[in-house]
Amino acid sequence: MILHVLPLLVFTTFAGFAAGAYAVDAVCGNGREAKTPWLFPLVCVVLLGIGLCGTLAHLGQPLRFMNGMANPASGISQESYWAIALGIVIVVDLVISWHGGRALRQVGGEDGCGCRACPGVYQRGHCPLRVLRDGCRRVRNSGFVFALPPPKTRWAARMPFAGFCFAVVNSRNSRLARTRAITYSSCHNLIP
Amino acid sequence: MHAKHFGQLIVGKRHDGDVLYQAMGTFPRTRLAFRLMLCNHCEDPVCVKHCPTHAMHKDAETGLVLVDQDRCIACGYCTWTCPYGAPSMDDVHHIMSKCTFCKDRISEGQTPFCAEACPANARVFGDLNDPESEPSKLLQQKKGVQYLPEMGTNPSVYYV
Numbered sequence: 001m002i003l004h005v006l007p008l009l010v011f012t013t014f015a016g017f018a019a020g021a022y023a024v025d026a027v028c029g030n031g032r033e034a035k036t037p038w039l040f041p042l043v044c045v046v047l048l049g050i051g052l053c054g055t056l057a058h059l060g061q062p063l064r065f066m067n068g069m070a071n072p073a074s075g076i077s078q079e080s081y082w083a084i085a086l087g088i089v090i091v092v093d094l095v096i097s098w099h100g101g102r103a104l105r106q107v108g109g110e111d112g113c114g115c116r117a118c119p120g121v122y123q124r125g126h127c128p129l130r131v132l133r134d135g136c137r138r139v140r141n142s143g144f145v146f147a148l149p150p151p152k153t154r155w156a157a158r159m160p161f162a163g164f165c166f167a168v169v170n171s172r173n174s175r176l177a178r179t180r181a182i183t184y185s186s187c188h189n190l191i192p
Numbered sequence: 193m194h195a196k197h198f199g200q201l202i203v204g205k206r207h208d209g210d211v212l213y214q215a216m217g218t219f220p221r222t223r224l225a226f227r228l229m230l231c232n233h234c235e236d237p238v239c240v241k242h243c244p245t246h247a248m249h250k251d252a253e254t255g256l257v258l259v260d261q262d263r264c265i266a267c268g269y270c271t272w273t274c275p276y277g278a279p280s281m282d283d284v285h286h287i288m289s290k291c292t293f294c295k296d297r298i299s300e301g302q303t304p305f306c307a308e309a310c311p312a313n314a315r316v317f318g319d320l321n322d323p324e325s326e327p328s329k330l331l332q333q334k335k336g337v338q339y340l341p342e343m344g345t346n347p348s349v350y351y352v
Contacts, residue, residue, distance in 0.1 A: 059266055060286030061265045067247070077244040
């Protein structure tokens with residue numbers, strides 16, 4: 001049974017790693033400058049790639065994987081959209097970081113919570129990304145989202161793991177599995 | 193086009209639970225109940241809603257829930273979401289497969305093999321939209337119940 005769901009586990013784990021690490025680094029990174037800024041997006045894109053390979057391994061007909069994005073109402077299709085969008089962001093970030101530009105890392109994390117603290121900074125008339133970034137920092141500094149100790153500490157370094165756990169627990173498949181476990185007996189589909 | 197609504201009526205008590213066989217009654221009047229694993233061809237099938245490829249679809253003409261095996265990617269999502277465990281993976285061809293109510297037979301005016309072969313005539317098949325059909329008459333005479341109606345899929349199989 002575990003072998004049957006292993007590819008899905010690979011996808012959920014590694015894609016969750018990439019998404020969680022990326023989002024939490026965007027929120028908690030506090031603009032720290034790394035010596036090799038391209039390394040983080042490179043690791044994330046590798047993790048996401050491994051996860052997507054797990055998805056293909058899960059499919060009985062992997063060559064038809066494009067069909068899997070036909071129904072926007074389906075959870076699997078939605079996961080595909082988000083995984084592709086995340087992959088594009090990471091690749092763009094990787095390219096920009098490689099050429100020494102400013103990373104896009106904060107975009108992904110800021111669009112989620114930055115707007116919650118934006119009304120005040122809108123008056124400053126900055127560009128939207130800067131507004132989002134400032135808003136995100138306000139949220140973070142107020143401790144509203146993560147109630148974190150200061151960045152650049154051991155806690156901050158471990159937050160990608162927390163983000164990974166959050167992503168795994170809230171992934172669509174995981175929620176569906178929990179719903180099934182609550183609603184039906186787990187042996188429901190094991191009857192030959 | 194008005195879609196037909198083929199349904200099947202199972203004569204006998206429905207038993208709850210997810211086991212295939214279940215002991216019912218009290219000693220000495222006990223018996224072994226059998227739960228059918230056929231597709232319920234729901235009015236609002238959750239497998240169709242969650243199929244990422246639209247391979248699982250509801251036929252507009254007959255109302256049957258069918259799988260287009262040329263589109264299916266065999267992700268198994270329909271088996272996760274179906275409350276009745278109807279879709280099953282064909283491990284040989286790596287494709288999803290399910291009960292079709294023998295659509296080729298019913299298009300020729302015949303009944304599905306399961307209804308045809310049942311020695312006790314415990315399965316009755318027909319158009320539920322036709323008040324003169326055998327299952328409609330049985331449903332009028334006896335109270336038919338659906339399996340897991342709380343799932344909101346409005347299955348087309350009734351137990352009397």
